[in-house]
Amino acid sequence: MFNHQTLFETTQFYVQRQNLAANPRIAALRERHDMMNSIINELNQSNKNDLKRHLLLTSDKITNIFTQIQADKENVNSINLPVQADTKDNKNGSNFKRKSDESLGLPSSINQNFNFQQPLIQNNNLRQAVFKPGADMQDLVDQNMILEQLCLNQEHFLNELYEEAENIANSNLIWKKEIIQMNHHIENINKTISSLESNFVSEVKAIKNQVMNLHITSDQLQEEMDIESENNQNLMEQNKQYSQELNQLLEIKKQLEKEIEETEMHQKSLKEQNNQFSDFLATSEIKQQELFKRIELTVAEKKDLNDELQSIKGNIRVYCRIRPLLPSEINIDKCSNIIQVTSSNNVALQVPQQHLKSENNQKDYRFSFEQIFDENSSQQTVFAEMSQLIQSLIDGFNVCIFAYGQTGSGKTYTIEGGQSEESKGLMQRSMEMIFQQIKYLQQFGWTYKLFVSFQEVYMEQHRDLITNFKVSEKQDQLVFVEINSIEEFYPLMKRARENRKTGSTMCNDHSSRSHSIFQLKLYGSNTKDGKTCNGTLNLVDLAGSERVTQSKAEGVLLEETKFINRSLTALGDVINSLAQKDKHTPFRNSKLTYLLQPYLSGEGSKTLMFLNLSPSSSSYHQTLCSLRFGDKVSNIKLKKK
Numbered sequence: 001m002f003n004h005q006t007l008f009e010t011t012q013f014y015v016q017r018q019n020l021a022a023n024p025r026i027a028a029l030r031e032r033h034d035m036m037n038s039i040i041n042e043l044n045q046s047n048k049n050d051l052k053r054h055l056l057l058t059s060d061k062i063t064n065i066f067t068q069i070q071a072d073k074e075n076v077n078s079i080n081l082p083v084q085a086d087t088k089d090n091k092n093g094s095n096f097k098r099k100s101d102e103s104l105g106l107p108s109s110i111n112q113n114f115n116f117q118q119p120l121i122q123n124n125n126l127r128q129a130v131f132k133p134g135a136d137m138q139d140l141v142d143q144n145m146i147l148e149q150l151c152l153n154q155e156h157f158l159n160e161l162y163e164e165a166e167n168i169a170n171s172n173l174i175w176k177k178e179i180i181q182m183n184h185h186i187e188n189i190n191k192t193i194s195s196l197e198s199n200f201v202s203e204v205k206a207i208k209n210q211v212m213n214l215h216i217t218s219d220q221l222q223e224e225m226d227i228e229s230e231n232n233q234n235l236m237e238q239n240k241q242y243s244q245e246l247n248q249l250l251e252i253k254k255q256l257e258k259e260i261e262e263t264e265m266h267q268k269s270l271k272e273q274n275n276q277f278s279d280f281l282a283t284s285e286i287k288q289q290e291l292f293k294r295i296e297l298t299v300a301e302k303k304d305l306n307d308e309l310q311s312i313k314g315n316i317r318v319y320c321r322i323r324p325l326l327p328s329e330i331n332i333d334k335c336s337n338i339i340q341v342t343s344s345n346n347v348a349l350q351v352p353q354q355h356l357k358s359e360n361n362q363k364d365y366r367f368s369f370e371q372i373f374d375e376n377s378s379q380q381t382v383f384a385e386m387s388q389l390i391q392s393l394i395d396g397f398n399v400c401i402f403a404y405g406q407t408g409s410g411k412t413y414t415i416e417g418g419q420s421e422e423s424k425g426l427m428q429r430s431m432e433m434i435f436q437q438i439k440y441l442q443q444f445g446w447t448y449k450l451f452v453s454f455q456e457v458y459m460e461q462h463r464d465l466i467t468n469f470k471v472s473e474k475q476d477q478l479v480f481v482e483i484n485s486i487e488e489f490y491p492l493m494k495r496a497r498e499n500r501k502t503g504s505t506m507c508n509d510h511s512s513r514s515h516s517i518f519q520l521k522l523y524g525s526n527t528k529d530g531k532t533c534n535g536t537l538n539l540v541d542l543a544g545s546e547r548v549t550q551s552k553a554e555g556v557l558l559e560e561t562k563f564i565n566r567s568l569t570a571l572g573d574v575i576n577s578l579a580q581k582d583k584h585t586p587f588r589n590s591k592l593t594y595l596l597q598p599y600l601s602g603e604g605s606k607t608l609m610f611l612n613l614s615p616s617s618s619s620y621h622q623t624l625c626s627l628r629f630g631d632k633v634s635n636i637k638l639k640k641k
């Protein structure tokens with residue numbers, strides 16, 4: 001039996017379901033499904049080049065749509081349908097069974113917002129209207145027919161709805177499948193996109209690197225181009241300069257060509273002059289040879305004349321030299337000058353007032369010497385007078401020059417002199433003259449070898465002043481140094497002076513108490529005629545000639561003074577003996593005479609004694625002694641062999 005209430009409720013239910021079918025959300029779902037299809041078609045249609053762009057755009061769209069679909073689907077599922085079997089009002093247990101929500105693809109949960117009370121109330125009202133008590137039978141039959149017809153219509157309509165619902169469920173399943181396929185497809189597309197993206201990124205990276213490299217290469221090329229352009233500019237400038245120089249050179253060339261022409265002309269005239277000159281030279285050479293012969297003869301004559309002159313003057317000569325009063329003698333000791341040079345050969349020693357009695361009131365002592373140099377005589381003047389002896393040395397004589405006098409009378413000043421050009425002494429001036437003469441004589445075939453030694457005799461001890469070593473009896477320890485120029489001589493002189501000074505400080509200023517001997521051995525040979533010519537120069541700075549009694553010396557000083565006096569006396573004796581032509585000359589009486597023996601004896605020897613005098617009144621006795629010694633020596637003549 002058909003239950004009207006149940007039919008009504010069922011009808012109500014399917015009306016609601018139809019309403020659901022017409023739900024705007026489901027319609028929207030459909031629309032989006034269509035849109036997705038169109039997008040997929042669109043994607044399939046898009047060409048490969050635009051694929052990436054489309055994919056990027058559509059992937060976002062798809063993602064949005066998909067999320068919306070998911071949301072909509074959830075919303076759809078969340079819409080609850082009334083379950084007839086479970087309602088309270090299904091009292092009659094209707095056999096109408098609605099299809100399960102799952103089979104329709106709809107969720108089984110109940111939508112709490114849907115109001116079921118309103119239709120139920122309406123049904124009750126309808127039921128009351130239909131089954132109204134007291135209504136007549138015909139009305140009921142009519143009503144029943146209407147209701148049966150209504151029921152049939154409703155059933156038919158419900159079947160349609162049911163089919164419609166099944167279709168929706170089927171299509172829903174198809175959508176699900178499509179969505180799954182689409183998801184796969186989207187995944188594949190995403191994969192393709194990501195691979196394309198990674199390729200794109202790597203390609204972009206590669207392209208970026210290439211672009212970077214291109215930038216670098218471009219920068220380098222730019223730099224090179226800049227350098228090249230600079231070089232180019234420089235080259236242009238150089239080119240300009242070269243072209244200017246070339247023009248100048250061309251002008252110079254023109255001038256030179258002119259000059260060459262002129263020079264060639266000049267050369268021709270010079271050749272002619274040359275021929276004339278060569279003729280003239282030939283005759284001049286003959287004349288020159290004649291002149292050389294004459295000069296040689298003149299030199300030989302000069303040598304003989306010099307020898308003769310020295311002989312006339314005497315082989316032993318005495319030059320007297322008086323030094324000026326020293327500032328200390330004038331200012332401190334208040335001494336006066338007691339020597340008067342009366343002429344170039346005569347000197348007078350005044351007896352000081354305090355000594356007049358002891359000298360028997362003799363006012364002065366007068367002496368004559370070959371040459372007297374007063375206090376104003378320069379080193380140059382003194383040397384000029386004795387330079388003839390140096391010439392004799394070069395001519396092959398032995399020359400001995402002594403400086404004799406008391407301490408501080410000017411012996412060292414005369415022999416060695418000072419450091420300045422003006423004050424340099426006999427030693428330096430002699431050496432300079434010798435080297436000048438050697439150079440001059442080279443043109444006549446003379447060559448010379450020079451050897452020098454510096455030595456000292458102190459208290460009969462012989463010492464080498466170059467090595468600063470003691471020399472034994474054998475003399476072979478004495479060093480002779482060969483010198484080839486005046487420059488080689490100076491350091492040796494300096495060294496000897498220093499060694500003498502060192503000795504002086506070690507031995508209580510023994511420099512004034514020792515005899516200093518400079519020796520030069522000169523060996524000459526003539527390459528033209530084979531002649532030889534050997535001579536020796538001795539410059540002797542004698543020790544101070546103080547007398548023991550007058551010096552009031554004591555101790556070591558007394559000993560030194562005794563040695564000095566002994567050696568000076570021995571020198572005087574030797575000179576005297578030589579003058580007396582004695583058979584035996586006592587050379588061995590002192591180290592000094594023993595050393596000088598070879599150069600004092602014989603006709604090839606020339607001796608000069610400088611008698612150095614102090615003009616001070618305080619040195620009266622010493623000066624008188626020196627003058628007497630000098631007088632004695634100046635009267636000696638060396639014997640001839």
Ligand SMILES: Nc1ncnc2c1ncn2[C@@H]1O[C@H](COP(=O)(O)OP(=O)(O)OP(=O)(O)O)[C@@H](O)[C@H]1O
Pocket residue numbers: 322323324326375405406407408409410411412413414511512513542543544612
């Ligand atoms: N002709 C001169 N002109 C100027 N000064 C001189 C002259 N002679 C000597 N003198 C000075 O007198 C001082 C003593 O001279 P020097 O040392 O030569 O004496 P010396 O006789 O060698 O003494 P010593 O025996 O003690 O060595 C020095 O200061 C020197 O410069």
